[in-house]
Amino acid sequence: MRWGMAIELKRCVGCYECVLACKAEHFLPPDIFWNRVLIGETGKYPTVTKLIYNVRCNQCADPACVKVCPTGATQQREDGIVWVDEDKCVGCRYCMIACPYQMRMMYEDENAQYFPGQELTEHEKIGKELYPHQPGVVQKCVFCKERIDAGIEAGLTPGVDREATPACVISCPTKAIHFGDLDDPNSEINRIIKEKHGHPFHPEFDTDPSIYYID
Amino acid sequence: MSQIKPYDFMVKYQQQKDWIDGRGNFIAFAFFLGGISGGLYLAAAYFDSLLGMFVAWLLSLLMGVSYMxxxxxxxxxxxxxxxxxxxxxxxxFIFIMLFIGLTTIQLILSQWVPEATGAITVLKVLAGIFAFAQSIYTGFAVSYVSAIKVWNSAIVPILFVTCGLSGGLAILLAITMGGDHAQLVMLENVIRVVLIALAIIIGVYLWNTTYSSTAASDAVKRLIGGSLALLFWIGVFLFGIAIPIIISITSYFAGEASSGLLITAIVSEIIGGLALRFAILKAGMYTPLLPAE
Known part of the structure; x- marks a missing residue:
């Protein structure tokens, strides 16, 4: 089993809903983004093309971050999900340096709040209880592994059932993001990647990403 | 990352800051100290300078502190x-710990049990191996990062070792000054060769990197003529190469250099070594994921 995503670029409208859903799901502090929307442009007037790419950790099959981690804090599960054991991370930042996609960040300021000078919001207070983040350790997207694990335990299928599917996928208003098992030749995600010619982002980085983009 | 405007992120070439800003400065120091500590131990073991080996041990401890x-x-x-x-x-981390451990025992034996020559020789060889490993690994740690093209070069470990050796020899020269004249002359001769080798390696590294990728080429341009030019030309070139080489050549033709000149060359070489680590780490640029224009 290897969880993966397929993102249809023509469907993405750049609404940032996936970014917000991720922030809400994991109670992410200010300045921490597990996924992002990159916006670029190619060409010259009048033939300009706007590029909108929703990016996150690619959960690479051959991840540079896992190799360089000196303590084994960054680990890869059998289902391909790369995650950080916060209790083992020393904060050397080698993984941040090594990730060619730059999809890792350091959570440093534990006092940072969304509305500085005011009381913490209810969401922030709940987050500190339910999903505490350790300062001085590296953060990254984990494909909402908690949702996947709980969903599978409840007999649900990730990518099919909302409760077992990553927050960014189910929040997308245009259904641009698909999720499923890349190892299952009959899965919906494999059909989409095959039919619509999905390709990994920057394959030249040679890390075998689990996220495919469809032009 | 918070200083990057959201619309700039990975759309433009971005300098790596994790190993240079804030706490990141300490890793540059650690790499520098690891290099000169390794170089100094190797040189001191060759010239049998107990004080030199002790200073190398101290520098390695300092490297560990900087690392922490x-x-x-x-x-x-x-x-x-x-x-x-x-x-x-x-x-x-393992190399540093082993080097410190082995050198501690070797220094204790050399100071208080000098008749245990066999054990001292074995410890010197082992500590020498880890001194070299401690010096070269800093280069491998950097060159392994394929995401940063200017670092991803096989020349970087050679460059870091040579620079470390040059700094280590300079410190040994300072320790030897006022001592055995023949040893001083021999050290000066070795330093001349190492300095010339260092200058050649830096030149080859920059030339080779320029042709490896656009990101690497941009990084070299920043080093030579961009925002890092001052650090490169004054720190690396002037202090690290030009001043020590000029003094070295002067002393070669004049027969003997004054203590003042030698101290200038030593300090200059050490500043140059530090500047080199900072320059290379600061030059690290990420390739954008999307074209900006």
Whole structure:
């Protein structure tokens, strides 16, 4: 089993809903983004093309971050999900340096709040209880592994059932993001990647990403 | 990352800052100290300078302190013994610990049990191996990062070792000054060769890197004529190469250099070594994921 995503670029409208859903799901502090929307442009007037790419950790099959981690804090599960054991991370930042996609960040300021000078919001207070983040350790997207694990335990299928599917996928208003098992030749995600010619982002980085983009 | 405007992120070339800003400065210091400590130990062991080996041991301890200061959670650093299989930082940590441990025993024996020549020789060889490993691993830790093209070069470890050796020899020269004249002359001769080699390696590295990729070429341009030019030309070139070489050549033709000139060359060489680590780390640029224009 290897969880993966397929993102249809023509469907993405750049609404940032996936970014917000991720922030809400994991109670992410200010300045921490597990996924992002990159916006670029190619060409010259009048033939300009706007590029909108929703990016996150690619959960690479051959991840540079896992190799360089000196303590084994960054680990890869059998289902391909790369995650950080916060209790083992020393904060050397080698993984941040090594990730060619730059999809890792350091959570440093534990006092940072969304509305500085005011009381913490209810969401922030709940987050500190339910999903505490350790300062001085590296953060990254984990494909909402908690949702996947709980969903599978409840007999649900990730990518099919909302409760077992990553927050960014189910929040997308245009259904641009698909999720499923890349190892299952009959899965919906494999059909989409095959039919619509999905390709990994920057394959030249040679890390075998689990996220495919469809032009 | 918070200083990057959201619309700039990975759409333009971005300088790596994790190993140069804030706590990141300590890793540059650690790499520098590891280099000169390794170089100094090798030189001191060759010239049989007990004081030189002791200073190398002190510098390695300082490297460890600098390393710890770089970490957000230094008390978890014992975990770095766990993954030498794939991580250069873990390997480096082990090299430093082994070097410090072996050198401690060797220094104790050399000082208080000098008749144990066999054990001292074995310890010197082992400590020498780890001194070299401690010096070269800093280069491998950097060159392993394929995401940063200007670092991803096989020349970087050679460059770091040579620079470390040059700094180590300079410190040994300072220790030897006022001592055995023949040894001083021999040291000066070795330093001349190492300095010329260092200048050639820096030149080859920059030339080779220019042709490896656009990101690497841009980084070299920043080093030579961009925002890092001052650091490169004054720090690396002037202090690290030009001043020591000029003094070295002057002393070669004049027969003997004054203490003042030698001290200038030594200090200059050490500043140059530090500037080189900072320049290379600061030059690290990420290739954008999307074209900006």
């Amino acid at each position: 200061a770089h970490l957000s959670h230094p008390f978890r650093s014992w975990r770095m013994f766990m993954k030498p299989g794939t991580s250069w930082i873990a390997r480096g």
